[in-house]
Amino acid sequence: MAKISGNAVVGQSGGPTAAINATLAGVISGCLSAGFEKIYGMRNGIEGLLNEDFIDLKNYFSSPDCKELTSLSHTPAAALGSCRKKLKDDEMAAKMYEIFEKYDISYFFYIGGNDSMDAVAKLSDYAQRNPDLRKMHFIGVPKTIDNDLVLTDHTPGFGSAAKYIAASMQEMVKDCAVYKTRAVTIVEIMGRDAGWLTASAGLANAVGGSGPDLIYLPETAFSEDDFIDSLNNLFENGEKPYIVVAVSEGIRDKNGNYVAEAAMSGQVDSFGHKYLSGTGKYLENLVRDRIGCKVRSVEINILQRCAGHLLSKTDIDESLKVGKGAVDIALSGESGKMAAYERKTICGKYSCNIVAMDVKLIANEIKKVPAEFINENGNGITDACVEYLKPLVLGECEIEYKDGLPYHFSF
């Protein structure tokens, strides 16, 4: 193995997922295999980098396949901590370069979503404009339950969230089925701009289980009248007294206004995203007013992004692989790249390779659910969508339990 020049640093950013620690485990494993002298972990992303708040990861993980890395990969949320800090300007980048010099860091791995890729893009842009600075390798590693990053077939963390949502929906449908009274249950699922998670609620129907009757994504204009018509139609012509609806938090009307606009606080988060709440509750009140039957709404809330007790093995295996792949990409001399998933389906058999994509083309883009994945009425998913989703939720991880509860790694 060629001698590596400099040390590595890795950080996590953005919202927690059930798989972001598996990706961290992959990066650490890759770095241990590569023989880095020092592998630093930034505490709370670039906030920790700027404060020189580092963990010496070799103190925790002795070999590329030690059992602590397996524990880490089954632990939800960001073990190193996260931040919402944006890389704002050249001044901040210059400050980071001082720290890279001080700690002899040449390899920078940042695991996160859209905004994290923006940070990697800005750092590599800064490097290009300042060719006299030390040679750095800035590599982004994807993470988001939302599955809305472009140039990657899917994102680490999505498969586990999708599995949890599909399994929980199936259970809730069973729960709703016990009574003979007319009732509507509305389940609100995360997704501001892209409906991937809500689409996955439909998986149970497609594989012979029981899923929701209606599915509404942000990609289709939502009509309150059509919604009420669909419910009435199901009550009159369907065979069941209960109806279950899966709905994205971010559904909008034909003018692009959030359906629950009135219920929203109007606050924005530090990235300028509108804070959403109350779509399920809004529709619950609508059904009560317009139909008058028993109705309730359920918000799966943060459980859908941190349910480490129900992981997709495919997702966790791939999340480890993309972490290791990111190290390989860096060692091949690249910078300003994101390690991405490329799907191969040969004779119906799914596989997934790691490829390097230009991070500039990824940051600030959103991959929406394509039209061919949504049914004609805009209230369900198609077979093509099921074919896309199905391999991503396959397999279960062997979770370690202690005293009846999942055992979690922590620093």
Add this chain to the structure above:
Amino acid sequence: MAKISGNAVVGQSGGPTAAINATLAGVISGCLSAGFEKIYGMRNGIEGLLNEDFIDLKNYFSSPDCKELTSLSHTPAAALGSCRKKLKDDEMAAKMYEIFEKYDISYFFYIGGNDSMDAVAKLSDYAQRNPDLRKMHFIGVPKTIDNDLVLTDHTPGFGSAAKYIAASMQEMVKDCAVYKTRAVTIVEIMGRDAGWLTASAGLANAVGGSGPDLIYLPETAFSEDDFIDSLNNLFENGEKPYIVVAVSEGIRDKNGNYVAEAAMSGQVDSFGHKYLSGTGKYLENLVRDRIGCKVRSVEINILQRCAGHLLSKTDIDESLKVGKGAVDIALSGESGKMAAYERKTICGKYSCNIVAMDVKLIANEIKKVPAEFINENGNGITDACVEYLKPLVLGECEIEYKDGLPYHFSF
């Protein structure tokens, strides 16, 4: 084996749980072992009985340990359907006796909570007042995630709900821990009158994991001022920027009024229970007003009672056992009894026997969390509570998966 006189009927009632089908599997298994000629399942509890809407259970289950019974025992919610119908008067009981005659039924098993035990109590009372009627064996089998039935150490379904809540809390605490900003997360857990489920949220802390910082049960008078003081104290003197609170939906102030009284609709269900909603949301607004930090509320909602993907093996094994035990109690000649759990702890080793208890002493009573299980400040649980809860969540079931999702039995 002595020849059994007459057939058996079994039904499910009340809210769904993750273990009520395991109890049904136990009753069916026991009846198959006993050699009943016919084993009827009532569809939707006594509603189905009165409508003669029966399933011939021997068509689905061939032997006392067939694999379909295992599938049934891992399927959440009531597979036979449930109802909220009350046994109102002698007229209804007389109608039932006509049906018992018609179908030659002498053994009646009813799986449910408080209200179902009331039905069994009324039927056996009716039998006592009408000694010339056919000889019947009315046996109640407990079921409730709330753990609030008296004369039984705990209830089937509670252990799995407690495990799900403790595991989900642990995951949510991990989720909350990723940022460095001050934040309060309030998790609302089911429990109108008894705080058993909310208490179980504290299990993770006790076994070396991460659980909530504050726990509020309906058994202790809730003070808004004390709550805000506790939060401020934790922010000032604690080591973490985030605080996680577990709260029962039914917490009340010192005058016995629900804390979220104003937020409630005032509607009552068909048993006259007050419908509760919004305790978490109410406290969220209180914290926003009085402290002004980032705050959110999460309602675990129906997921806590139907999460068949995360079962306590102890709970499922015992739920099967209590179903079989109910058949044994009936065959011994008893009527008007509930099959109950009796805990034995010998040299620190937990075990659980099935005993017969008078159903009249159980119906309409509520078992609350005792004072010695709640800490002095009324905002946490004691070691004695942990010792009580711990054995009930132990062990994991091997769930069958199909296409990445749990496989569920259905009729």
